[in-house]
Amino acid sequence: MVEAQNSQDGLAAPLWVRRPEVLHRVAYAAAALVFTGQIVAAVLRGSDWPTALSVLLAGGGVTLSWWKPWAGLVVTSAASFAVTAVGHDPLSVWMMAVLVLFSVTLRGKQPLAGTGIVAAFFLGAFMTLGGFRGGAVVGAAALFSAVAGGATGAALRIHREHWWTLEERAESAIATREIEATRRVTEERLRIARDLHDVIGHQVAMLSLHLGAAEIGLPEDAESARQALVSARSSARTVVVETQRILALLRLGDDAYDDEALRPTPALSGLEGLIASFESIGLDIRPSIAIPDGFVEPSVGVTVYRVVQEALTNAYRHGEGTATVDVGESGGRICVTVENRVGRTPGGSGSGSGLGLVGMRERVESSSGRLTIDNHDGRFRVHAEFSPLGAVVR
Numbered sequence: 001m002v003e004a005q006n007s008q009d010g011l012a013a014p015l016w017v018r019r020p021e022v023l024h025r026v027a028y029a030a031a032a033l034v035f036t037g038q039i040v041a042a043v044l045r046g047s048d049w050p051t052a053l054s055v056l057l058a059g060g061g062v063t064l065s066w067w068k069p070w071a072g073l074v075v076t077s078a079a080s081f082a083v084t085a086v087g088h089d090p091l092s093v094w095m096m097a098v099l100v101l102f103s104v105t106l107r108g109k110q111p112l113a114g115t116g117i118v119a120a121f122f123l124g125a126f127m128t129l130g131g132f133r134g135g136a137v138v139g140a141a142a143l144f145s146a147v148a149g150g151a152t153g154a155a156l157r158i159h160r161e162h163w164w165t166l167e168e169r170a171e172s173a174i175a176t177r178e179i180e181a182t183r184r185v186t187e188e189r190l191r192i193a194r195d196l197h198d199v200i201g202h203q204v205a206m207l208s209l210h211l212g213a214a215e216i217g218l219p220e221d222a223e224s225a226r227q228a229l230v231s232a233r234s235s236a237r238t239v240v241v242e243t244q245r246i247l248a249l250l251r252l253g254d255d256a257y258d259d260e261a262l263r264p265t266p267a268l269s270g271l272e273g274l275i276a277s278f279e280s281i282g283l284d285i286r287p288s289i290a291i292p293d294g295f296v297e298p299s300v301g302v303t304v305y306r307v308v309q310e311a312l313t314n315a316y317r318h319g320e321g322t323a324t325v326d327v328g329e330s331g332g333r334i335c336v337t338v339e340n341r342v343g344r345t346p347g348g349s350g351s352g353s354g355l356g357l358v359g360m361r362e363r364v365e366s367s368s369g370r371l372t373i374d375n376h377d378g379r380f381r382v383h384a385e386f387s388p389l390g391a392v393v394r
Contacts, residue, residue: 105153
């Protein structure tokens with residue numbers, strides 16, 4: 001984003017644009033200097049108290065204008081009548097009034113109204129109590145000094161607002177450009193996801209169909225060819241599972257956490273870490289995991305992992321006591337059993353994977369497995385069986 005000190009062309013904005021209070025302080029410092037000089041001059045000259053009082057009136061107006069701009073401007077300008085009435089040169093009072101007018105218009109007050117007030121008091125004092133002393137030159141100086149103070153303050157305020165407008169436009173342009181870039185990236189991501197789904201998904205499905213037809217057409221004694229076709233169909237299912245995972249990440253886009261997008265596909269090798277994560281939040285688990293290396297096809301390993309994850313989540317949230325996890329091989333099949341005692345009140349509050357029991361059954365069936373869920377005698381039991389190669393379990 002463009003910072004406040006950067007303008008349309010990238011140059012740094014002036015200090016008074018970035019910190020508008022600087023000009024106000026400079027104006028009041030100048031007014032205070034004029035007031036102090038006039039007081040010192042009055043003391044050195046031995047002026048009478050009406051003269052000192054008229055100068056103090058002007059200084060009081062300057063002070064008042066810090067909090068009450070209009071009231072202070074009127075008091076400071078009206079002091080020109082008092083100074084003129086005592087026969088003193090009103091130049092110092094005029095200077096203080098012009099500086100207050102500059103600050104008032106710089107704050108955004110109406111410049112015409114402020115200029116009119118100051119000019120009216122200046123010219124009124126000059127033409128009445130002053131008796132046109134000094135001639136037309138002094139009158140013109142009074143008028144144009146008021147106009148100059150109001151116009152300068154208004155011009156600087158307009159210039160400052162122009163800077164701010166340019167900065168807002170630059171920020172808006174950058175934000176719009178970023179939004180447009182994000183939109184195009186999202187559209188491209190979704191296009192890739194559609195292509196993967198429509199083209200690769202369809203082709204892999206057709207490949208699996210043809211492999212199944214070839215397997216059916218094999219003679220009974222072609223066992224080695226049949227195993228090769230079963231392995232090929234399992235690999236095709238793995239491609240489908242991985243493609244679905246990629247599609248999910250593409251559709252989630254920036255809504256997906258970075259660690260989730262970079263996290264490896266869950267597998268049997270991650271079961272120990274999964275169990276440890278539940279033990280770290282207080283769930284007592286008695287695990288028994290014995291699967292030969294390379295025995296399970298990857299897509300089946302993902303399903304086993306997710307079944308254990310969801311079952312332990314339910315055990316943590318709704319169970320009590322110790323949960324048993326048994327993952328092993330029996331009769332050439334992968335058997336997964338998670339069992340726990342049902343609690344009288346809900347346990348922890350940890351969130352699961354979001355599959356739920358219905359999602360768990362759908363995931364098991366998608367891997368050609370079989371799922372059994374029992375809830376008897378206060379024990380909740382999840383049991384799933386799979387073929388290591390993802391073949392249908394009967």
